[in-house]
Amino acid sequence: MKTEVINITTEYEKALSEAKRLINDGEVVGIPTETVYGLAANALDEDAVKKIFVAKGRPSDNPLIVHIAKFEDLEPLVAEIPEKVKIMAEKFWPAALTMIMKKSDKISNVVSGNLDTVAIRMPKSDYARAIIDACGCPLAAPSANLSGSPSPTNAKYVFDDMNGRIPLIIDGGSCEIGVESTVISFAEDPPRLLRPGGVTLEKMTELIGEIVVDDAVLNKLEDGAVASSPGMKYKHYAPSADITIIKSDFETFKNLCESENATALCFDGENDSLSCPSVTYGDKNDGFSQSARLFDALRELDEMGAKNVYARCPDTKGMGLAVYNRLIRASGFKIKVI
Ligand code: TXA
Ligand code: MG
Numbered sequence: 001m002k003t004e005v006i007n008i009t010t011e012y013e014k015a016l017s018e019a020k021r022l023i024n025d026g027e028v029v030g031i032p033t034e035t036v037y038g039l040a041a042n043a044l045d046e047d048a049v050k051k052i053f054v055a056k057g058r059p060s061d062n063p064l065i066v067h068i069a070k071f072e073d074l075e076p077l078v079a080e081i082p083e084k085v086k087i088m089a090e091k092f093w094p095a096a097l098t099m100i101m102k103k104s105d106k107i108s109n110v111v112s113g114n115l116d117t118v119a120i121r122m123p124k125s126d127y128a129r130a131i132i133d134a135c136g137c138p139l140a141a142p143s144a145n146l147s148g149s150p151s152p153t154n155a156k157y158v159f160d161d162m163n164g165r166i167p168l169i170i171d172g173g174s175c176e177i178g179v180e181s182t183v184i185s186f187a188e189d190p191p192r193l194l195r196p197g198g199v200t201l202e203k204m205t206e207l208i209g210e211i212v213v214d215d216a217v218l219n220k221l222e223d224g225a226v227a228s229s230p231g232m233k234y235k236h237y238a239p240s241a242d243i244t245i246i247k248s249d250f251e252t253f254k255n256l257c258e259s260e261n262a263t264a265l266c267f268d269g270e271n272d273s274l275s276c277p278s279v280t281y282g283d284k285n286d287g288f289s290q291s292a293r294l295f296d297a298l299r300e301l302d303e304m305g306a307k308n309v310y311a312r313c314p315d316t317k318g319m320g321l322a323v324y325n326r327l328i329r330a331s332g333f334k335i336k337v338i
Pocket of ligand 2 (some may be wrong): 142143151
């Protein structure tokens with residue numbers, strides 16, 4: 001299959017009409033969002049959704065997020081809308097925020113991975129919402145990477161993974177946030193944070209009170225444990241390089257990297273004083289700048305052929321929690337405190 005790329009910033013109408021044509025025809029299309037690129041298909045068309053799993057090489061028990069363009073699109077997809085979801089939607093949507101609820105019978109088991117719940121997100125990206133609107137149906141879309149590799153933050157990375165596997169990628173430029181959305185479940189009360197992302201735990205707690213942070217956000221799941229979110233049991237965000245997170249001051253980190261001639265994954269500016277190879281991932285004091293860079297930095301490490309990588313440890317407050325959550329997975333939970 002030939003994979004076409006259409007730039008929505010320069011060919012807006014063509015991008016929308018081609019995405020609409022293919023998705024209404026039961027095909028899978030790569031689309032931009034503000035978090036990461038998605039692999040989108042009509043969420044109400046089981047056969048189309050099955051093609052997403054094939055293109056990604058994704059296990060079928062790992063459910064997909066359903067993307068909507070406006071609040072009214074939510075009601076038919078869920079059994080009921082909990083009060084806290086209404087409050088959250090009013091304040092944050094459209095946003096990097098995915099909310100899980102009991103599903104309605106419109107959502108097939110293919111989308112929900114046989115769970116009785118469904119994950120719904122209204123993306124902030126105007127391009128993403130315009131595509132959903134043009135298609136006239138909710139779009140099921142996981143991140144547009146091959147299962148196991150870092151989520152793609154630009155159309156080139158989608159092409160690298162999906163060339164020959166899907167007919168069309170809509171290029172909307174680089175993703176502003178750079179890591180996937182916050183996932184929070186309202187199928188239980190208090191709600192449970194399953195994946196930290198662009199809408200921070202602090203902001204949500206301020207609005208709706210207590211939120212349980214699932215163990216898998218900060219820790220490795222024990223073998224055989226049942227994951228609240230099936231995605232958490234799979235190896236994720238994994239570059240080929242072997243990454244270890246180093247909890248230490250910068251001097252200790254520098255000595256370690258240089259003495260072992262490792263590759264450093266460090267904050268902006270720190271690379272200036274390192275004599276070993278290095279890749280930076282944002283401002284030390286700004287979680288959003290780190291998230292915007294992290295997945296690109298992981299891909300750059302692979303492009304450099306880095307083998308042994310030592311990573312500076314981000315703060316876990318605010319957006320830092322999402323950055324730390326992705327980095328511990330990229331490192332296979334290898335953390336050294338020095
Ligand atoms: O930012 C994002 O969320 C991107 C863009 C494309 O919107 N999408 C994305 O999808 O990251 P994906 O499939 O790569 O990650 C969705 C995560 C998975 O870990 C999945 O297991 C979990 O959400 N999930 C989906 N539905 C769920 C459900 N009903 N219950 C628990 N976890 C669910
Ligand atoms: Mg993913």
